Amino acid sequence: MEHNLYYTEGLLSFLRSYTKLPVEGIEALLDQSEEGVNPSVRPETAALLFFLVSLSQPVRILEIGTCRGTSSIIMAKACPEAEIITIEIRTDLADAARGNFCDFGVERQITLMEGDMKEIIPALDLSFDFIFLDGAKKSYPFLFPYLLKRLHPGGIWVTDDVFLETACFPEHIKGVNEALQRFNAMVIEEESLIPALIPLGHGLLVAAKKKTEKQSS
Template sequence: MHFLPENIDQYAVDHSQQEPELLQQLNRETWQKVLNPRMLSGHYQGRILSLLSKIIRPKVILELGTYTGYSALCLLEGLHPEGEIHTIDQNEELYDLQRKYFDLSGAGARIHQHLGRADTILPSLNIKYDLVFMDADKRNYPKYLEMILPQMNSGGIILSDNVLWSGKVVEALDPDDQDTKALLEYNKTLATHPQLETVLLPIRDGLTLTRVK
């Protein structure tokens, strides 16, 4: 979703760092072989994730929603040399594609794939997180936040994708639209929670940057 005029959006892309060759390959393969390729973070947002990760230098990254592994590889670029990534996804069909590119990165041993529901996997991960990227099923964002928050290190960062939800967050709410309802609750919680400092960035479909006090 692009909220800026197309020519301005393209100018921003053209004047941002290019994605590495490995990510270009994954981008192409995703569009050629995988359903719903628009779920890919893509070049522009991927460079944002990469730069934020490099600024933070996290030792432990948690990602909810692996898809084909593009965003995990972007976050990997800033991972501490002794760090690790834990990424969770339910789609068994994408597991081998993810692993292929994780291993091609040269840091595959530091990227741990978890297959299944996040709400069942998260309690088994007894880990403190420095950086979390939230990009899974939107209706469970509030639940995931509740589960993750106690595991965040002070000063840790939570990045939340799709928080503008194609503009639906400012439209009349359909009572049957559980995803938008959950995002409205989630966005309000991030903005008002006493433990959090939050800025919602109107980047693509909305990316929230949240710091845990």
């Protein structure tokens, strides 16, 4: 059983016993780990992500933090008609993701942009119906205004690992706690968003962007 900051082993076992993985063959990617850190979304997070995308049926999805492509594949399978743009800075992970996209038959649906999200996102001239933010945590406050602007009214924004603002990090990545604390406050206090904290994995912050009165009618 993997270590989890927020669940007892019994509770996590119970949760996993009722978690149905939404994509056949995805277990191998969910189980992959590197240098003691599991970079993939957790099974229960994968199930919720699949549910949200299936329910909302977005036209265009933005993902920040491709890693090996697990969550991209899950979202592609949840909405086969969606266009997905995903961003990854590490070449080794981007290469692995491209291979996984081909293995799962979703390579034509996904565009992988390799580079620094802090450079790519401000230059994006597109709107998105669904955003999944799971990249470098210290960049979250910087990205917030750009992502808010790019999220279409009625769209959904999911951010992973938000409870890590209370975790202990090594010296070389100091500042994560403060960045997450700032980001969480920015989302919760933003009047155009309807936010909800969900205690799955290391914490999810899900927000829907309000429609204008004209769009709601």
